[in-house]
Amino acid sequence: MLPIYIAMPCWDTTLNFTENSIMNRPAPAPTQFLSVEDVAAIVARVGLASTLSRMADYIEADYRRWQDFDKCARVASHSKEGVIELMPIADASSYAFKYVNGHPKNTGAGLPTVMAFGVLADVASGRPELLSELTLTTALRTAAMSAVAARALARPNSKSMALIGNGAQSEFQALAFHHLLGIQEIRLFDTDPQASRKLIANLRHTPLRLTLCASIGEAVRGADIVTTVTADKSNATILTPELIEPGMHINGVGGDCPGKTELHPDVLRASSVFVEYEPQTRIEGDLQQMPADFAVTELWQVLKQQAPGRSRADQITLFDSVGFALEDYSALRYLRDCARELGLGQALSLIPALANPKDLFGLIRPLSQAAPPQAAASGAAPRGAAPRSAAPEAARQELALVL
Amino acid sequence: MLPIYIAMPCWDTTLNFTENSIMNRPAPAPTQFLSVEDVAAIVARVGLASTLSRMADYIEADYRRWQDFDKCARVASHSKEGVIELMPIADASSYAFKYVNGHPKNTGAGLPTVMAFGVLADVASGRPELLSELTLTTALRTAAMSAVAARALARPNSKSMALIGNGAQSEFQALAFHHLLGIQEIRLFDTDPQASRKLIANLRHTPLRLTLCASIGEAVRGADIVTTVTADKSNATILTPELIEPGMHINGVGGDCPGKTELHPDVLRASSVFVEYEPQTRIEGDLQQMPADFAVTELWQVLKQQAPGRSRADQITLFDSVGFALEDYSALRYLRDCARELGLGQALSLIPALANPKDLFGLIRPLSQAAPPQAAASGAAPRGAAPRSAAPEAARQELALVL
Numbered sequence: 001m002l003p004i005y006i007a008m009p010c011w012d013t014t015l016n017f018t019e020n021s022i023m024n025r026p027a028p029a030p031t032q033f034l035s036v037e038d039v040a041a042i043v044a045r046v047g048l049a050s051t052l053s054r055m056a057d058y059i060e061a062d063y064r065r066w067q068d069f070d071k072c073a074r075v076a077s078h079s080k081e082g083v084i085e086l087m088p089i090a091d092a093s094s095y096a097f098k099y100v101n102g103h104p105k106n107t108g109a110g111l112p113t114v115m116a117f118g119v120l121a122d123v124a125s126g127r128p129e130l131l132s133e134l135t136l137t138t139a140l141r142t143a144a145m146s147a148v149a150a151r152a153l154a155r156p157n158s159k160s161m162a163l164i165g166n167g168a169q170s171e172f173q174a175l176a177f178h179h180l181l182g183i184q185e186i187r188l189f190d191t192d193p194q195a196s197r198k199l200i201a202n203l204r205h206t207p208l209r210l211t212l213c214a215s216i217g218e219a220v221r222g223a224d225i226v227t228t229v230t231a232d233k234s235n236a237t238i239l240t241p242e243l244i245e246p247g248m249h250i251n252g253v254g255g256d257c258p259g260k261t262e263l264h265p266d267v268l269r270a271s272s273v274f275v276e277y278e279p280q281t282r283i284e285g286d287l288q289q290m291p292a293d294f295a296v297t298e299l300w301q302v303l304k305q306q307a308p309g310r311s312r313a314d315q316i317t318l319f320d321s322v323g324f325a326l327e328d329y330s331a332l333r334y335l336r337d338c339a340r341e342l343g344l345g346q347a348l349s350l351i352p353a354l355a356n357p358k359d360l361f362g363l364i365r366p367l368s369q370a371a372p373p374q375a376a377a378s379g380a381a382p383r384g385a386a387p388r389s390a391a392p393e394a395a396r397q398e399l400a401l402v403l
Numbered sequence: 404m405l406p407i408y409i410a411m412p413c414w415d416t417t418l419n420f421t422e423n424s425i426m427n428r429p430a431p432a433p434t435q436f437l438s439v440e441d442v443a444a445i446v447a448r449v450g451l452a453s454t455l456s457r458m459a460d461y462i463e464a465d466y467r468r469w470q471d472f473d474k475c476a477r478v479a480s481h482s483k484e485g486v487i488e489l490m491p492i493a494d495a496s497s498y499a500f501k502y503v504n505g506h507p508k509n510t511g512a513g514l515p516t517v518m519a520f521g522v523l524a525d526v527a528s529g530r531p532e533l534l535s536e537l538t539l540t541t542a543l544r545t546a547a548m549s550a551v552a553a554r555a556l557a558r559p560n561s562k563s564m565a566l567i568g569n570g571a572q573s574e575f576q577a578l579a580f581h582h583l584l585g586i587q588e589i590r591l592f593d594t595d596p597q598a599s600r601k602l603i604a605n606l607r608h609t610p611l612r613l614t615l616c617a618s619i620g621e622a623v624r625g626a627d628i629v630t631t632v633t634a635d636k637s638n639a640t641i642l643t644p645e646l647i648e649p650g651m652h653i654n655g656v657g658g659d660c661p662g663k664t665e666l667h668p669d670v671l672r673a674s675s676v677f678v679e680y681e682p683q684t685r686i687e688g689d690l691q692q693m694p695a696d697f698a699v700t701e702l703w704q705v706l707k708q709q710a711p712g713r714s715r716a717d718q719i720t721l722f723d724s725v726g727f728a729l730e731d732y733s734a735l736r737y738l739r740d741c742a743r744e745l746g747l748g749q750a751l752s753l754i755p756a757l758a759n760p761k762d763l764f765g766l767i768r769p770l771s772q773a774a775p776p777q778a779a780a781s782g783a784a785p786r787g788a789a790p791r792s793a794a795p796e797a798a799r800q801e802l803a804l805v806l
Contacts, residue, residue: 028514035752036766043767075478077493079526084498086489090480095487099500099522101529107760111431111528115754119502123482125514126504135755136766168763195761202764205772349438351518352538357510358598360571361605363439363539364446369608 028125030347034132034335038344042335043140045342049179052172054338056144056180058330063148066300068092069326073280076257081105083257089325095121096329098134102257104231112168113231114138120332130336131348134328139169141331142323143176145276146251149319150181150225152302152309153274154249158224159184164216164238165230165254166190166199173227173253174199178208181225185209189219217243228262230254235289241266246314255286256322263318265289271318274299274309276326285320296320431528433750437535437738441747445738446543448745452582455575457741459547459583461733466551469703471495472729476683479660484508486660492728498524499732501537505660507634515571516634517541523735533739534751537731542572544734545726546579548679549654552722553584553628555705555712556677557652561627562587567619567641568633568657569593569602576630576656577602581611584628588612592622620646631665632656638692644669649717658689659725666721668692674721677702677712679729688723699723 034042043051062069074087082103089096098118106113116134121127150158161183163170167190177183186208190196200210213219220226220243228238231254239250241264250271255261263286273296275281282288287296299319301307310317339345352363355371362371437445446454465472477490485506492499501521509516519537524530553561564586566573570593580586589611593599603613616622623629623646631641634657642653644667653674658664666689676699678684685691690699702722704710713720742748755766 028512033751036755037752040766048767070480072478075475075489075491077473077491077498077526079493079495081527082529084491084493084524084526084529086478086491086500088478088480088487088489090482090487092482095480097489097502099524099531101524103527103529106528109431109528110757110760111530112755112757112760112763115529115531117531117753121487121502121504123480123487124484124506125509125512126485126487126506126518127514128502128518128520133753133755136763139763167761171764192761198759198762202762202768202772205769348436349440350520350536352439352515352536354513354515356601357513357515358570358595359601359605360515360539360542361574363443364451365605366608369605371604 028127028353029129030353031128031350032130032336032339032345033348034130034339034345036133036136038339039133039136039335041344042338042342043136046338048175051140052144052147052176052179055141055331055334056148056176058334059141059145059327060148060303062326062330062333063300063303065091066298066304069329071277071325073277073283074325078258087325087328089329090123093123094329094333095123096325096332098138098325098328100134100138102231107167114168118328118332120329120336128350130332131350132332132335134331137331137335138323138328139172141327142169142253142321143172144180145323145327146173146227146253146319146321147176147180148303149274149299149321150177150249150251152299153317153319154181154225155247155310155313158182158249160223161186161225161227162219162223163188163199164190164219164226164228166192166195167229167231169229169253170195170199171202173229173251174203174208175206177225177227178206183208183225185211187211187213187219187223189213189216220244223248225249225251227251228254230262232260235259235261237264238262239267240264241270244270244316246316248316249310250316250318251321252286252318253321255320256284258283258288261286261289268294268318268320271316272310273297273318273320274302275320276322276324280324281320281322284322287320431530431756432532433756434531434753435533435739435742435748436751437533437742437748439536439539441742442536442539442738444747445741445745446539449741451578454543455547455550455579455582458544458734458737459551459579461737462544462548462730463551463706465729465733465736466703466706468494469701469707472732474680474728476680476686477728481661490726490728490731492732493526496526497732497736498526499728499735501541501728501731503537503541510570517571521731521735523732523739531753533735534753535735535738537734540734540738541726541731542575544730545572545656545724546575547583548726548730549576549630549656549722549724550579550583551706552677552702552724553580553652553654555702556720556722557584557628558650558713558716561585561652563590563626564588564628564630565590565592565622565626566602567592567622567629567631569595569598570632570634572632572656573598573602574605576632576654577606577611578609580628580630581609586611586628588614590614590616590622590626592616592619623647626651628652628654630654630656631658633665635663638662638664640667641665642670643667644673647673647719649719651719652713653719653721654724655689655721656724658723659687661686661691664689664692671697671721671723674719675713676700676721676723677705678723679725679727683727684723684725687725690723
């Protein structure tokens with residue numbers, strides 16, 4: 001994987017930098033920004049099926065090198081209305097984090113339940129390379145992750161999926177399972193009929209056969225795969241053990257926060273349970289209901305063939321998905337590469353470009369003052385591509401009046 | 404404090420939202436962005452002295468309501484070259500976080516040692532309200548915080564300060580102590596003579612008397628206040644006990660990371676030690692060298708007069724500063740208020756504005772497809788101020804070709 005930004009020269013740290021060498025140094029590249037519209041344009045140009053497929057490949061490739069990553073459970077800030085989380089992760093070369101919220105009542109105020117953005121940064125310098133929207137991307141990467149797990153765990157030739165919860169993420173789940181696993185029929189249910197109508201309207205032009213069901217039980221009956229993706233921040237019981245049939249694969253997406261579960265504990269007991277990152281899922285997943293010694297398998301072990309996935313056709317498999325930082329790392333990596341290929345995104349003046357990096361004060365130095373020797377020698381104006389924004393010269397001119 | 408964005412109406416959650424009520428709902432305000440140039444323009448228009456003074460007031464006001472905040476130590480990702488940290492904090496209404504790195508060798512590659520940006524979000528909805536540069540702002544708030552602590556701890560009528568470390572933050576420290584405490588003389592030292600020359604050039608038009616010293620000892624001798632703000636990620640010993648004189652206030656800024664200290668342990672033993680947030684300073688401050696039972700006082704207790712600060716003229720006081728998330732919360736709050744007053748900043752398409760918040764798929768729906776019933780009723784185009792970026796219609800048109 002080639003980095004998309006102009007590489008910084010590998011300075012020999014034993015060199016003594018002269019003013020001349022500073023003058024000749026290329027300017028650090030500015031942070032690139034991908035807006036909501038940029039990510040929508042990526043999906044439009046690449047196609048949704050290819051986007052999901054390539055994102056799944058990026059995720060699977062990163063999960064196969066699990067040991068390369070410095071991992072931690074996400075840092076959550078809970079309130080009565082919802083949660084705001086930061087999800088950092090890093091390997092030796094790149095650091096990524098996502099900001100994401102979960103506020104089930106938001107839809108009543110015209111806002112999505114889940115909103116997100118994230119950053120990919122260079123570990124060697126700490127420079128943020130890419131800032132991107134991740135609301136749309138989270139739906140894409142969550143669906144791609146579900147498909148990665150199901151490819152390893154569901155019965156081959158699965159054709160039908162129950163889809164419980166028809167909110168913002170449901171179309172992405174349906175299409176990921178259609179394009180990546182060959183699912184032909186979706187049996188859907190939501191307590192909000194408008195949500196189901198929206199899902200049907202959005203998918204009616206696809207080859208998927210859509211069946212609106214009157215209950216969870218009706219939706220689940222006979223399905224090869226059951227996906228739960230509900231939003232309520234409560235200990236709900238979407239799936240009870242009597243609904244589960246031998247051989248089913250359960251893709252549990254909505255139980256992803258302390259106090260927010262979807263599955264009866266006996267559903268977990270009846271299943272072989274697979275998780276992204278065990279320490280986080282013990283806190284946040286449906287697994288939070290189970291004792292600490294309840295056995296689970298981390299998915300990367302299955303993908304690396306270090307642990308069995310499905311071993312029998314009648315086995316019930318459960319992917320207790322909570323969303324792990326590595327998936328956002330993979331998604332940001334995909335967006336960065338894709339935006340470079342397509343020439344999308346723009347420079348954002350998030351980090352100062354300094355003529356002399358020790359002269360931060362130069363940003364607010366009055367115009368009446370000359371720049372200090374080193375800054376003058378290397379040119380007072382910031383070099384490289386000029387990111388959009390107000391002119392610093394104007395700011396300095398005003399500063400001269402009030403300092 | 405009035406919020407700067409258009410308030411969302413307080414919907415009665417018992418109401419059943421009709422399509423009509425959704426149509427009449429005002430669009431959520433987009434995320435505001437403050438660039439490096441915007442923050443420089445704030446300093447230019449408000450003046451540096453007033454900026455530091457107002458920021459110090461915001462910080463002090465927030466420290467006085469310490470119990471209102473949900474606090475945690477920052478989340479650090481360490482590498483050989485440096486550290487990348489996320490610093491979240493929240494009260495009942497606002498959530499803030501900062502991304503910040505520390506890479507001492509960056510200056511050799513034309514990048515600042517410390518780069519930062521941050522977000523202020525609404526706790527009730529999770530919506531990011533403000534994204535701002537925080538590299539320049541971190542220097543401002545760190546200096547303002549140092550001044551807040553020194554106002555409570557240094558001898559009244561302190562006139563001279565030793566400033567050890569003349570890098571990117573040094574001018575801000577010098578001017579904060581000049582404007583907020585009345586410091587008249589700065590005695591400066593750095594192992595890099597170019598850094599000191601830059602500092603002198605930047606401050607030569609101020610009333611400050613600047614004395615370049617040949618050693619740390621010469622700089623410290625007779626000073627009322629000693630500020631250490633060096634960058635090396637190592638267990639350095641900038642101050643040794645024989646340099647410390649009765650009555651001094653030590654403002655220790657650069658020892659702020661595991662393995663990065665500036666003070667000999669006996670300097671801490673000789674001092675009354677004050678910290679921002681004890682659990683974090685035990686890990687990151689010069690305090691990391693001391694046993695777990697070494698007594699310290701959290702600064703908020705002094706500011707609320709719940710604990711003594713300086714009680715004798717010959718007492719040695721030490722503010723073991725590491726930088727706590729609350730200072731960034733205060734700084735972001737100040738920037739938000741100030742940008743509103745001055746009409747600075749711009750809308751950023753970081754979070755989607757959805758006609759129907761459950762219809763995220765609408766962002767990538769092919770144009771050939773009609774919008775689902777609810778979305779159609781409320782208008783297919785996003786409402787409110789249109790943030791800059793590529794046109795989503797163009798993206799959708801292309802999608803029609805490849806889906």
